[in-house]
Amino acid sequence: xxxxxxxxxxxxxxxxxxxxxxxxxxxxxxxxxxxxxxxxxxxxxxxxxxxxxxxxxxxxxxxxxxxxxxxxxxxxxxxxxxxxxxxxxxxxxxxxxxxxxxxxxxxxxxxxxxxxxxxxxxxxxxxxxxxxxxxxxxxxxxxxxxxxxxxxxxxxxxxxxxxxxxxxxxxxxxxxxxxxxxxxxxxxxxxxxxxxxxxxxxxxxxxxxxxxxxxxxxxxxxxxxxxxxxxxxxxxxxxxxxxxxxxxxxxxxxxxxxxxxxxxxxxxxxxxxxxxxxxxxxxxxxxxxxxxxxxxxxxxxxxxxxxxxxxxxxxxxxxxxxxxxxxxxxxxxxxxxxxxxxxxxxxxxxxxxxxxxxxxxxxxxxxxxxxxxxxxxxxxxxxxxxxxxxxxxxxxxxxxxxxxxxxxxxxxxxxxxxxxxxxxxxxxxxxxxxxxxxxxxx
Numbered sequence: 001x002x003x004x005x006x007x008x009x010x011x012x013x014x015x016x017x018x019x020x021x022x023x024x025x026x027x028x029x030x031x032x033x034x035x036x037x038x039x040x041x042x043x044x045x046x047x048x049x050x051x052x053x054x055x056x057x058x059x060x061x062x063x064x065x066x067x068x069x070x071x072x073x074x075x076x077x078x079x080x081x082x083x084x085x086x087x088x089x090x091x092x093x094x095x096x097x098x099x100x101x102x103x104x105x106x107x108x109x110x111x112x113x114x115x116x117x118x119x120x121x122x123x124x125x126x127x128x129x130x131x132x133x134x135x136x137x138x139x140x141x142x143x144x145x146x147x148x149x150x151x152x153x154x155x156x157x158x159x160x161x162x163x164x165x166x167x168x169x170x171x172x173x174x175x176x177x178x179x180x181x182x183x184x185x186x187x188x189x190x191x192x193x194x195x196x197x198x199x200x201x202x203x204x205x206x207x208x209x210x211x212x213x214x215x216x217x218x219x220x221x222x223x224x225x226x227x228x229x230x231x232x233x234x235x236x237x238x239x240x241x242x243x244x245x246x247x248x249x250x251x252x253x254x255x256x257x258x259x260x261x262x263x264x265x266x267x268x269x270x271x272x273x274x275x276x277x278x279x280x281x282x283x284x285x286x287x288x289x290x291x292x293x294x295x296x297x298x299x300x301x302x303x304x305x306x307x308x309x310x311x312x313x314x315x316x317x318x319x320x321x322x323x324x325x326x327x328x329x330x331x332x333x334x335x336x337x338x339x340x341x342x343x344x345x346x347x348x349x350x351x352x353x354x355x356x357x358x359x360x361x362x363x364x365x366x367x368x369x370x371x372x373x374x375x376x377x378x379x380x381x382x383x384x385x386x387x388x389x390x391x392x393x394x395x396x397x398x399x400x401x402x403x404x405x406x407x408x409x410x411x412x413x414x415x416x417x418x419x420x421x422x423x424x425x426x427x428x429x430x431x432x433x434x435x436x437x438x439x440x441x442x
Contacts, residue, residue, distance in 0.1 A: 060304060060329070066101035068094050081304035081329070083352050083364040085377025089400055096178055098320045106328050109309045110390040112359055114198035115140055115160045119358055128154065131292040133215070133245045139196040139204040141358050149296025152335050156286055156351060159360030162393050162414065163200065164193040167425045172276050173409045175321045184318075185274065186228040188440070192429050194218040195243070199389065200424045208429045215244030221432040225440075232274055236437050237264075239280070245292050251280075254434050261434060270345040277376070277399040277408040279345075284394070285362045285380045286351055288339075297336040303352055305330055305363040308383035313395040316411050323381075323396070331355045332363070347372060354382075359392055374402055 060066075060077040071078075071094040079087050093099040118140030126142035129135050134142060134154050142158055143151035162168075172185040194206040195217050209217045218240060225236040234256030241249050249266035264271070269280040269288070281288040306325035314323045337349040345367075352364040365378040381396040393414055400407040 060103060062103050062105045062329070064103045066094065066103070068097040068100070071095075071101075078304070081302065083303075083350065083366050083377070084374055085366040085400070085402060086352075086364045086379055088402060089377060089379065089398065092178060093320075093322050096320075098178065098317070098322045099324055102326050103304075104326045104328060106330060107309070109307075109357060109384050111357060112160055112384075112392050113389050115359055118198045118204070119144055126154070131245055132290055132294060133292075134158075134243070134290075135214070137196065139198050141360055144358055146298070146333075149298040149335060150290075150294075152298045152333055152353070153290055153294070153296050153337060155360040156335065156353060156362065157290055157360075158196060159362070160198075160392060161191075161284055161361075162391060163389075163425070164197040164203075165200065165425045165427050166191055166414065167427070168412045168414045170413070171411045172273075172278070173316075173318055173321060173411070174276060175407050175409070177405045177407075178322070179320050181318060181321070183229075183275075185226060185232060185276070187224050187226045189222070189224040190425075190427055190432070191220060191222045192427055192432065193220045194429050206429055215242070215247055217243045218429065219243055221429055223432050223437050225437050226274065234438065235274065236434060237280075238432055238434065238437070239269075240432070241289065245290060249289060252434075254438070268341075268344055277401050277406055278410065279376075282365060282367070282376070282378060282399065284397075285365050285378060286337075286349070288337075288349075291339075293340045295338045295340060297338075299334050300355070301332055301334045301352070303330060303332045303363070304328070305332070305352075306379075306381060307363075308395075310386035311383070313381070313383060316396065316409065321398075321407060321409050342370065345369070346375070361392060376400065377402055 059074055060081060066074050066078075071091075075091070078090065082090060090099070090101070094101070118138075120140070122138040122140050123144060126137040127135050128148075128150050132150055134157075137154075137158070142154045146152040146155055167188070167190045170187050170189060172187065174182040174184070176182050195204065195209050196219070197203045197206065206218075219242060221238070221240050223236065223238040226232040226234065234254070236254040237251070239249055239251045249269065251264040251266045251269060253262050253264055254260075255262060272279055304327050307328050307330070308326075314325055316323050332355045333353040335351045335353060337351065339346060339349075347370045348368040350366045350368075351362050353360070353362040361382055363380055363382070365380070366374060367376045369375040377400045379398045381394055383393060383395055385391045385393065394412055396409065396411050398407060398409045
């Protein structure tokens with residue numbers, strides 16, 4: 001058995017990782033337990049046992065089915081276990097009779113093998129400078145046991161989503177409220193990470209970064225193009241992220257109606273994507289650049305989340321805008337991000353993150369406007385494949401404007417990902433240009 005094949009379901013084993021970040025069932029003599037001193041293990045184990053024991057008295061538990069008929073008796077538990085924004089979305093779905101909530105047994109899913117091995121190989125090297133700059137990081141999760149909010153923020157920034165080059169075909173479904181569909185857009189999206197790579201080769205650094213100082217290195221490039229309907233077809237955006245906290249993104253858009261390329265701001269990327277509720281800095285839960293002026297807070301939280309391993313994702317209902325999920329009780333992190341910029345759209349982001357898998361993935365995002373009002377909410381949908389790498393992937397997300405009630409649901413399909421196999425997406429950093437993008441969109 002390899003480290004990525006652990007699948008413990010024992011209660012005490014589920015509780016311990018929420019404090020230590022590793023599974024006590026070490027294999028082959030290798031475990032992230034080595035990252036903690038003996039003096040830290042037993043107090044954390046006792047605390048984990050107390051958490052597990054106290055959880056047994058909650059009304060929301062594995063085996064429960066919450067329905068539109070009985071959900072009111074569980075509202076207090078749901079309010080505590082969901083983010084404030086996610087609670088509003090879920091409560092509305094239950095009230096309208098669109099969904100049920102089966103609570104299933106919590107499991108420990110296997111680690112994404114290349115990322116896990118990179119985390120072990122480079123543990124202890126990363127640190128954060130006085131200007132929030134990440135230093136010394138090579139690949140993997142920078143801080144397997146984050147002790148400060150800024151460390152957890154860098155874990156979120158370095159999270160793994162699929163592999164280091166990936167492509168998906170997506171659909172935007174726009175709604176003017178539940179059960180009121182408006183439009184549907186179809187788009188294609190590519191990502192290429194140029195450093196910190198774990199799979200596929202080259203690892204850990206793409207040749208495009210060789211000889212560049214750390215702050216000038218390219219972290220990733222992304223690009224998307226709209227392929228339907230006809231009135232938005234050909235609209236495209238290319239974005240480049242650099243390592244330096246003081247080096248803004250390069251962001252360009254191609255507008256087919258005038259056949260011109262326009263440079264967009266790389267500092268405040270809060271524009272909606274073509275009338276959707278998705279903004280660039282919120283895409284895939286968090287895409288804003290970490291800057292020197294940001295501050296952070298973090299704490300632990302037991303949460304209720306939709307997560308899948310190997311299963312076929314639940315079907316999306318285009319009439320209502322909801323999916324019929326199964327739900328897990330899991331230990332997680334809550335990260336509060338303060339941009340500290342009065343010109344920025346948000347005064348605060350609150351991200352709800354995974355604590356039991358070392359991949360930095362998250363589930364919920366709540367954002368607050370400059371007056372402190374809950375503004376937008378995102379539910380990010382994760383699953384893990386039973387392939388040779390135990391590859392993570394997202395199959396969708398819902399972006400909701402809680403002030404207007406308008407929301408957008410994204411459905412994602414990865415042609416290179418199937419249960420049981422993972423095919424490499426062949427793309428390089430040099431392929432991120434409008435000529436290449438528009439040629440493939442025709």
